[in-house]
Amino acid sequence: MGTYVFDQAWARERERLTALEDLYDDQSLHRLAALGVAEGWRCLEVGCGAGSVARWLADRVGPSGRVLATDFDPRFAEGHGLPNLDVRRHDILVDPLDDDAYDLVHARAVLEHVPRRELALERMVAATRPGGWVVVEDFDIGGPMTVAAARYYPEEHAELAERLGRALERLFTERGVDASLGRRLPEMLASAGLTDVAAEVRAPVLSGGSQDFFRLTLERLRPGLVAGGLLEDAELDRFLDLLTLPAFRYAPNFMVIAWGRRPEPA
Template sequence: MPESTDRYVFDRAWEREHERLAALEAVYDPGTTERLAGLGVAAGWHCLEVGCGAGSIARWLADRVGERGRVLAIDLDPRFAEGHGRANLEVRRQDLLADPLPAGAFDLVHARAVLEHLPDRERAVRRLAAAVRPGGWLVLEDFDIEGPAVELIARYWPDGQHELAERLYRALEAAFGRAGADPGYGRRLPDALAGAGLTEVGARLQAPVLPGGTPFLALTLRQLRAPLLAGGLVEEAELDRAVELIQRQDVRYVPNVMVTAWARRPD
């Protein structure tokens, strides 16, 4: 869950917000944990998880680094990540842009679906980079639902539904923008990492093809129903049709494209 913004597009008080965050984790955790493991996360590492949401990556890190390691998980609203039962995992309410972070303290710093929502993204990247120890890794993940990415997503919806998907994602793009978020920040992550003075920059896309009935996108559309309709780019009947479509068992589609980018702090 994002830090340090009062214009977060999602309603933190929504009664199904925990369910939505857990559904996001179920879709994107496999790609995230594969990349973190590939960077060498191991016993004894000290890690920082920013915007910990429902806590799945924080728990994975804690189990991976073991009793000799330590994980600090921060969020403006950390309630869904609490009660984890792990002695090496601390969950803390903290504002990324306002509260202090220890300098050069972590072997790994990770943030997913956070920076795209922040009002000062460049400063946030610099702060996160400064928290990484020399030789350590910063891994950032954000969505790309802007411009050509919308057309890419629509191509992987069922035949005859490409126009519906494109209208839906244009509406999502606009809703994020009106809330002060950057719907295309994912594709800007590699340059942001390089601009913060980091090296060995790499990136890849996560665009999983999901079976109908996967709850993540349906919950997202229900949460954002009012801002989606307010933009006038998608009609109520179209939104209802999209939600019905992605719950059908015979359907496959691509949800939001996630960009995973990583870089090392120089020795």
Template sequence: MSDTATVENGYVFDPSWEREHSRLSALEEIYDSQSRHRLTELGVAEGWRCLEVGCGAGSIARWLARQVGAAGRVLAVDLDTRFAEAHTLSNLEVRRHDILTDRLPDAPFDLVHARAVVEHLSDRDEALRRMVAATRPGGWVVVEDFDIDGPMYPAAARYYPPQYIEVAERLGRALRAAFGAAGVDPGTGRRLPQALTDAGLTEVGAEVYAPVLTGGSSAFFPLTLRSLRPRLLETGEVSDADIEEVITLTKLQGSTYIPNFMVLAWGRKPS
């Protein structure tokens, strides 16, 4: 799920978990291609100033630094910067920062990007307001978050083998309940286009990304379930055997599944 430990409360994942770096890196392996595609389509180029909110393990920040070149600059922020600090890029600064309370540089950015961050924040509207305020007129704000609310988790369950659909639906209910109990909005993704419009952006667009994964191809979902196991069990929606059954499926050659639906939304600050 989240790309970062960006908030003081409400963050579902334990940043001190011994395999958290691996989980974040596995998330990047799944979702980076879609993020890079959209950012490229929006025109990221030499000389741009970019802000990466909740940089996590740092892959998008490093990619942006290579795209903008020596004339550009990337500022990557997070409450926990351990996993993003190891790099040799002179135009990339990694800084500990809370998007809800800490000031950003006065010079505006051409691009502000956040992935799997806003859903975890206690004041999502304020976070978007600050991100828009940090964007120059004509610049872009790009936000990505999951949607596991309403009909989305039953829809994801349909991509599991038939004999796993019921346990996948139970798991979806548990994920939604666990996120809600932690103060996370499980439907943030579907609300992003309207939220960006309400924040004053124009040329707003969005797309839903739902990669169908094959067993053994990715460690992201099994690591996520292991990290969330205590929270999932607390919901009463799933048993430990249910969690293990889905983890086994994610490693089973020839099986298919969808971890969750990611909504990628963007908008432009009026000139």
């Protein structure tokens, strides 16, 4: 599929993906509900991860609806026991996908890892029926957003937070990941021919020890950060220790959610 930097074989990857869901599902599910996902809809979840959004969609569309959840490695979404939810190994860039088939197509933290992002989005739009919705979520953690996130850390740790953010951006860039894709999503959706395009940014501010997504992400990326000379072991140790302290407040990542409607034929 592309440049995904988080190996599914890592012993704690399911835990990391579940923590991501805990952190960002509120934004995703609120938007999907607001767009009217209802009984009988057909939905496609691209890059389903641990499967929480796909399971929510299956419950929402009911027995008369259908949800297809795809992933390059769908192991963590399988075994759900829901009769209206299919989980399939699938590469959005090359594997077959029905056209005009879905009332909703959703992807979260997927396109930033795909080398041919415009093609992936084009295929998602083609799979959406006229009048249906495409919803895409990706991070924006590059450039000025690194400085912005550091402002939400205690002042004495802001410099370390900014260094960490720049190190992550560089690591992602070196591996072909677009760390700033989130900010371009509205333009991409409009360029793909969608109408009624809009977007929101979620920037949670957390207390140390309250959420594990950022800590697990850093633990997974630590070998690359250190081996690449982007951060020292001691700096990562210090930061990981801070993430366990209840008095420590921080902003992990900015997530952009953008949506648009495939137009009806004239």
